[in-house]
Amino acid sequence: MTVVLGVGLRSGTPYDExxxxxxxxxASLEVATVGQIVTVDTKVDEPALLLLAAELGxxxxxxxxxxxxxxxxxxxxxxxxxxxxxxxxxxxxxxxAGAVLVVPKRRSANATVAVGRLVASPYPxxxxxxxxxxxxxxxxxxxxFVDTPIADDVLTRVLASAHRAPSVGLSQPxxxxxxxxxxxxxxxxxxxxxxxxxxxxxxxxxxxNAFDGLKIEAILDTPLNIAVTCDPGRGGRHVLGRHADPxxxxxxxAIAVQNLWLAARAEGLGVGWVxxxxxxxxxxxxxxxxxxxxxxxLCVGHVTSFPETPELVQSGWxxxxxxxxxxxxxxxxxxxxxxAAASSITEDARMAPEVIPGGVxxxxxxxxxxxxxxxxxxxxxxxxxxxxxxxxxxxxxxxRPARSVDEAVEHGVELVRDLGLxxxxxxxxxxxxxxxxxxxxxxxxxxxxxxCGVAVVKGEPxx
Ligand SMILES: Cc1cc2nc3c(=O)[nH]c(=O)nc-3n(C[C@H](O)[C@H](O)[C@H](O)COP(=O)(O)O)c2cc1C
Numbered sequence: 104m105t106v107v108l109g110v111g112l113r114s115g116t117p118y119d120e121x122x123x124x125x126x127x128x129x130a131s132l133e134v135a136t137v138g139q140i141v142t143v144d145t146k147v148d149e150p151a152l153l154l155l156a157a158e159l160g161x162x163x164x165x166x167x168x169x170x171x172x173x174x175x176x177x178x179x180x181x182x183x184x185x186x187x188x189x190x191x192x193x194x195x196x197x198x199x200a201g202a203v204l205v206v207p208k209r210r211s212a213n214a215t216v217a218v219g220r221l222v223a224s225p226y227p228x229x230x231x232x233x234x235x236x237x238x239x240x241x242x243x244x245x246x247x248f249v250d251t252p253i254a255d256d257v258l259t260r261v262l263a264s265a266h267r268a269p270s271v272g273l274s275q276p277x278x279x280x281x282x283x284x285x286x287x288x289x290x291x292x293x294x295x296x297x298x299x300x301x302x303x304x305x306x307x308x309x310x311x312n313a314f315d316g317l318k319i320e321a322i323l324d325t326p327l328n329i330a331v332t333c334d335p336g337r338g339g340r341h342v343l344g345r346h347a348d349p350x351x352x353x354x355x356x357a358i359a360v361q362n363l364w365l366a367a368r369a370e371g372l373g374v375g376w377v378x379x380x381x382x383x384x385x386x387x388x389x390x391x392x393x394x395x396x397x398x399x400x401l402c403v404g405h406v407t408s409f410p411e412t413p414e415l416v417q418s419g420w421x422x423x424x425x426x427x428x429x430x431x432x433x434x435x436x437x438x439x440x441x442x443a444a445a446s447s448i449t450e451d452a453r454m455a456p457e458v459i460p461g462g463v464x465x466x467x468x469x470x471x472x473x474x475x476x477x478x479x480x481x482x483x484x485x486x487x488x489x490x491x492x493x494x495x496x497x498x499x500x501x502x503r504p505a506r507s508v509d510e511a512v513e514h515g516v517e518l519v520r521d522l523g524l525x526x527x528x529x530x531x532x533x534x535x536x537x538x539x540x541x542x543x544x545x546x547x548x549x550x551x552x553x554x555c556g557v558a559v560v561k562g563e564p565x566x
Contacts, residue, residue: 105138107202111192112214118151124211137161141196171195178208193217237369242409244373245318248325251405257370264366270355272343277359280330290388292322298379307483320377325404331360333398360399373406422524452516458556462528470534470541489540508543515547523555533562
C-alpha cells in the first residue's frame with residue numbers, strides 16, 4: 104500500500120523524534136510504502152523534514168495554511184490553529200492530497216503525523232457528469248430516424264465500445280451481425296409483426312387499445328440493423344466464473360448491447376431494441392450457425408432528436424420505479440437510498456397519505472396456494488401463488504412464496520405498487536386459498552393500493 108505521510112512540526116524538531124513518531128505510525132499498517140510527504144508551506148524547509156524525505160527517498164509537497172484550514176479533518180485543534188494558521192496540518196495535508204486517513208493524528212512533544220491511503224481519483228466533475236448524462240439520456244428509439252448513412256468510423260467506435268464489455272472469464276461470447284440488406288430486414292419485420300399481433304391478442308381490451316398506439320420497432324426505418332448474438336460455448340470448457348451459473352454468458356452478451364447503446368447515444372445514433380420475436384425464427388432468417396443464439400436485435404440510425412423520457416412513460420403505458428424501492432440494506436426489504444433511514448414498504452404504505460385511484464386498467468388477482476391455470480384463460484387474470492413449490496413458468500402466474508405473514512403483506516404491497524407502475528388502476532381480488540399468508544398478501548394489496556392509487560376490491564375468501 105502506498106501512503107501519504109502528513110507532517111506538522113515545530114521549528115527545530117529533532118530528526119530522531121520525528122523519525123520515531125513516523126515509524127510508530129507506519130508500524131500499525133500491514134505493508135506501507137510512503138509515496139510522498141505533505142505539510143504546510145512554512146515548514147517545508149525544516150531540517151528534520153528534509154532529512155526524513157531524503158531517508159525515505161520521497162518528495163515533500165506543501166500547501167498554504169489557508170488551504171489546509173478549510174479541509175474537513177477528524178481532530179482539529181485550536182492551539183495548532185494559533186501556531187500554524189490552520190486547525191490541522193498533518194491530517195489536513197493528507198486529506199488535501201486526496202488520500203483517505205488510515206492513521207489519524209499521532210503526536211510527540213514537537214511533531215504530529217497522520218497517514219492516508221491514496222485511492223483512485225474519480226473523473227473531474229465535468230467529465231463525470233458527461234458519463235452520467237449519457238446514461239440518463241440513452242433512449243430506446245423507434246421514431247424520428249433519418250436516412251443519413253452511418254459513417255464507418257462512427258460505427259467502428261460504437262462496436263469497439265460494445266466489444267469492451269465485461270464478460271465472464273473474458274469469454275467475449277458476443278458477435279455483431281450488421282444487416283443492411285432490405286430483403287432480409289423485410290423477413291425480420293414480418294416476424295415482428297406476427298408477434299405484435301400475437302401479443303395484442305393476449306391483452307385485455309383496454310390494454311390492447313393502448314398498445315395499438317405504440318410503435319415497437321424501426322426495422323425498415325433505419326439504415327442498419329444489428330443482431331447481437333451469443334456463443335454459449337465460447338472459451339471452451341473451463342471459462343472462469345461460469346461453471347456455477349451458466350446464465351453469466353448471456354448476461355455478458357447483454358452488457359455488450361448496453362455498451363453499444365450508450366456509445367451510440369454519445370455518437371448521436373438512435374438504437375431501438377426489438378424483442379418481438381421467437382429467437383429461433385430470427386436465427387433461421389439470418390442463417391446463424393446452430394450454436395449461435397440471438398440476444399438482441401437492434402435498429403440503428405441517426406435521429407432527429409432523443410426524447411427526454413422513455414416513450415412508454417410518455418404514452419402512459421408504464422412509469423419509472425423509484426430507486427429507493429430497489430435498494431435494500433443488509434436485509435431484503437429494508438429499503439432506502441444510501442444515507443437515508445431504511446424502511447419496509449409496508450411501513451411506508453401505512454404512513455403514506457391515501458391516493459385516489461386514477462388508472463383504468465383492471466387486473467383480476469386470484470390468490471392461491473395451488474395455481475389455478477383455468478383462471479389464466481381470462482387475459483385480465485393474474486394468479487398469485489403463495490405456495491412454496493415453484494409453479495409452472497407462465498407470465499400469468501406471480502410466485503410469491505411468503506415465509507411469514509409479514510412477508511406476505513410486503514409482497515402484496517410491492518405487487519400492487521408495481522402493477523400501478525404498469526398502468527393498473529383497479530384490482531379485483533378473489534382468493535381460493537384461506538391461509539394466513541394468502542390473507543396477509545391480500546391485506547398488503549389493500550394497504551399498498553391505498554398508498555399508490557390502485558382500487559383493490561376484495562371478493563369473499565374461498566370463492
Ligand atoms: C431486453 C429489451 C427488450 C426490448 N424490447 C423492445 C421491443 O421489442 N420493442 C420496443 O419498442 N422496445 C423494446 N425495448 C425498449 C424498452 O421498452 C425501453 O428500454 C424502456 O421502455 C425504457 O425506455 P428507454 O430505453 O428509452 O429508457 C426493449 C428493451 C430491452 C432492454
